[in-house]
């Protein structure tokens with residue numbers, strides 16, 4: 001029950017109630033929550049108050065609305081720590097999730113100017129590998145990797161359908177060392193929408209990473225687009 005004279009505002013108490021129901025499993029991912037009318041009757045508050053609670057939870061990505069259907073419990077986002085240079089395959093394994101990859105294209109091309117300069121290639125060819133990465137069968141990200149052909153002369157379509165990092169470290173005996181990446185918010189375009197099974201215009205996180213071997217040689221430039229409704233990035237900061 002809500003406490004009318006409690007210092008915590010009513011809408012906040014409704015949020016806490018719904019969050020508790022979700023964490024205890026009464027409402028699970030994909031379940032529809034009671035309507036505004038039902039909640040306002042149950043808690044004896046105005047629909048405005050219920051709407052405020054629900055809107056906050058929609059903005060936080062805990063709930064989502066479907067037009068004409070209702071409000072549903074979203075799946076919990078994957079929390080990706082911003083430390084440690086890990087591969088998608090490793091990340092999923094650590095979480096006990098099953099990773100899968102769909103190869104969209106595998107091309108060898110003259111490196112575009114910006115990629116060549118990031119990979120410090122005077123001139124030379126790169127692979128452009130576009131893959132959709134899945135976690136437990138759900139598309140999480142679509143990524144395009146540019147890799148110098150000179151460094152990985154025997155790369156094949158088969159290899160990139162598994163783990164690229166594993167191939168580099170365990171087959172080629174290269175030592176992956178560090179990377180620099182930038183993260184930006186964007187809206188999914190039509191293609192990204194189709195690839196990630198979200199609506200065009202839905203929020204995505206765009207990451208560009210340049211990764212280096214221990215000898216300082218850059219080995220990949222990767223442009224990735226992650227579903228913002230499924231991913232959040234976490235970092236610890238100290239003062």
Ligand code: 16G
Nearest residue numbers: 087088089163164165166207209222
């Ligand atoms: C991650 C990396 C990507 C790397 C890939 C290797 C980000 C933003 N990107 O997706 O740079 O190429 O892992 O994964 O984290 P793999 O070893 O499973 O092929």
